[in-house]
Amino acid sequence: MKYGIYIGFCLCLCWLLGSCTPEEYKEGDFFYLRNNKADMPVWVRGNIASETLVIYIHGGPGGTSFSRVGLESYELIEDHFGMVYWEQRASGASQGNVSTDELEVSDFVEDLDKLIDLLNHQYNSPSIFLMGHSWGGGLGTEYLLDADRQAKVSGWIEVDGSHNNLLGDSLSVMWVCEKANDFIANGEDIDFWQYALDWYHSHPAILTSDLEHYTFVRKAGGYYVESANSTTYSMDFLLHSPGSLAIAFNALYTLNNVDISTIDLSNRMQDITLPSLIIWGEHDGIIPVPLAQDAYDHLGTPASDKSIILFDQSAHCPQNEEPQKFATAIIDFVNQYK
């Protein structure tokens, strides 16, 4: 009995010390971009030898790219090209001491420009594609409005992006209200959906920090058609990946301090003439699908070099919900224009 305690204790210690990091979290190149009080991790994975890099600009503001590592769609893309997972300032696993004054859209654009310069330096001027999802779609669009910056990029991919939040938010509210009325008519969660309708009545203009709106969209299926397709944060991810609890902290901090609700870039997008691919989930409730046509119509890219692909089984995250179709679309586009 005396020695049983010792043995049990030692076994517990061995278990704790022996739990090892999965291989996928050790792969690829890993480094930091330091700019204006932020240390932003950059993780480059996949087929770097292809001399083609796809920079994934994550959503939010305040989201994370690291939670998408290992996603089937991105792993398929990694077989062909290098994927760059960049944690934006005060987002994801980024570290530093960024104040609210240093969270302007122009700060994010400057970071992205420096990231591209850094990648050109590290990988001998590869062909670079930008893939902006959600808020990343707005950030990528803003970045490309400048001709000098646009010249550094071979192609633009917008995935359910927020290039026009004024329009997007109003369409999103309409989308939720329509769903709410359907739920009420069908006798589903009547009190909840009536509360949602009342909330919108008392909040005619929504802000980026209005978490209620996101809750209503999520419950109505506007992020994922099947909730099982959503990105989750497992203990494995929290303990072994480069991600950490800072992901949750940064999400709240940045979401509460970066208001993107007034972004409207549609009328300036004629300055973007890059080959462009617009990908959208037909059931997106947070940035509804009419925004896909809005992007297509306003881009200055010749019609022969821009296209829309809609995903009929997806809401806001087609990379999660239709991974093979998503990967095929990206691979074909990048192969055509790299």
Place this chain on the structure above:
Amino acid sequence: MCTHRRNHTAVFLGVESGQRMLFPFGLFLDHKLGLAYLQSIPIGGPTYVVDAIGDVKEVRNLGRAHIMPSVTLGLGWDLEKHGLPPIRLFGRTQIFWQLPFNTTSLVHFGVLVGVSWRIKGGLN
């Protein structure tokens, strides 16, 4: 010191004060409040800065200085009560704050498992 692969290594030095409740059969419970200096250093790869004309330079990243308040709760077993050497096994949970982090504070959770040896004549 604690480390998180491809995230950061934290080195901290501080003081703790608290209370311990000992039971005759060997169990003990304790709680502590602490205050420390913490240096958090990003790890996993080099750090680069890019200047206004796009030139890239690798820099030494010594991390950032932080204040680290902490609260610790624990329990353990005093083997000396069972006629064994003066060894104590303990497990503790700790919550600590790293501040400033983006001008506010970042909370961390820790688990400590260990063995202590009470030197002869030492305090409980």
